[in-house]
Amino acid sequence: MPATPAWPPASTPRLFVDQTLSAGLTLALDGAQANYLGNVMRLKAGDPVRLFDDRTGEWLAEVSDSAKRRVTLRLTGKLRARESVPDLWLLFAPIKKGPIDWLVEKATELGAARLQPVITQRTIVDRLNLDRLRANIIEASEQCDRTALPELAEPVKLTALLRDWDAGRALIFADETGGSPFAQVARPGPAAILIGPEGGFTPGERDAIRATPGAIGASLGPRILRAETAAAAAIAAWMTMAGDWR
Ligand code: SAM
Numbered sequence: 001m002p003a004t005p006a007w008p009p010a011s012t013p014r015l016f017v018d019q020t021l022s023a024g025l026t027l028a029l030d031g032a033q034a035n036y037l038g039n040v041m042r043l044k045a046g047d048p049v050r051l052f053d054d055r056t057g058e059w060l061a062e063v064s065d066s067a068k069r070r071v072t073l074r075l076t077g078k079l080r081a082r083e084s085v086p087d088l089w090l091l092f093a094p095i096k097k098g099p100i101d102w103l104v105e106k107a108t109e110l111g112a113a114r115l116q117p118v119i120t121q122r123t124i125v126d127r128l129n130l131d132r133l134r135a136n137i138i139e140a141s142e143q144c145d146r147t148a149l150p151e152l153a154e155p156v157k158l159t160a161l162l163r164d165w166d167a168g169r170a171l172i173f174a175d176e177t178g179g180s181p182f183a184q185v186a187r188p189g190p191a192a193i194l195i196g197p198e199g200g201f202t203p204g205e206r207d208a209i210r211a212t213p214g215a216i217g218a219s220l221g222p223r224i225l226r227a228e229t230a231a232a233a234a235i236a237a238w239m240t241m242a243g244d245w246r
Helices: 031-040 099-110 130-144 158-163 203-210 227-242
Strands: 014-016 026-030 048-052 057-066 070-081 088-092 114-119 170-174 191-195 215-219
Touching (some): 014 031, 014 130, 026 031, 031 070, 048 070, 088 227, 099 114, 099 130, 099 227, 114 158, 158 203, 170 227, 191 227
Parallel strands (some): 014 048, 088 114, 088 191, 170 215
Antiparallel strands (some): 048 057
């Protein structure tokens, strides 16, 4: 007896919509989303689309009308609730365009709950395009099947971050000059991973971080990693030992 094919098919387009979804809702998509569904995917009436809203979860919709600049969809059923994501934050010194886009995309795929840019003394990036980073987050979430978007916080200075730090959240400070083996610091529970800029932290910053209640210096091995590599590697290691990869 051949197995009945899964529905909706794996190839079904999946989009984030920034509005609360509910059963029976009809919504019209314009702009890039309409172009993607109508002209790129060439959807027609009756074709399925998966939508998620970062509030209620993921829904199945079907195309009710596909015009050149507008695609109208009707929600037909809820596929799953919004997921709970491990309580892991990534605190990162902004780095150059390109690497920072990669860092944000990988942190999203790997399951970070919150992305917090941190301005340090050696941060060379003076202007951060949060809209572009948020677009990267949305695109990565659509691709990797997240139903909960990582939160993207406004940049904060390192001094302010440390001053206001809640010691109830582990502050895992990736220190290329040496720290505890990562396996010893990754524990279930609220956590944050702090990654420095291309030029690393200053000695004074390092001392201030280590003096912060809840902070612990962690090594990511004997090699010097690029900041974006260090961020992805640290999140993956944490997910393996304390997150939702167990
Ligand atoms: N200071 C060096 C430099 O000037 O190239 C390295 C900075 S590294 C490119 C950027 C950040 O990645 C560091 O601040 C640290 O947070 C993290 N990192 C890189 N390699 C690491 C390692 N082996 N162990 C822990 N953290 C590392």
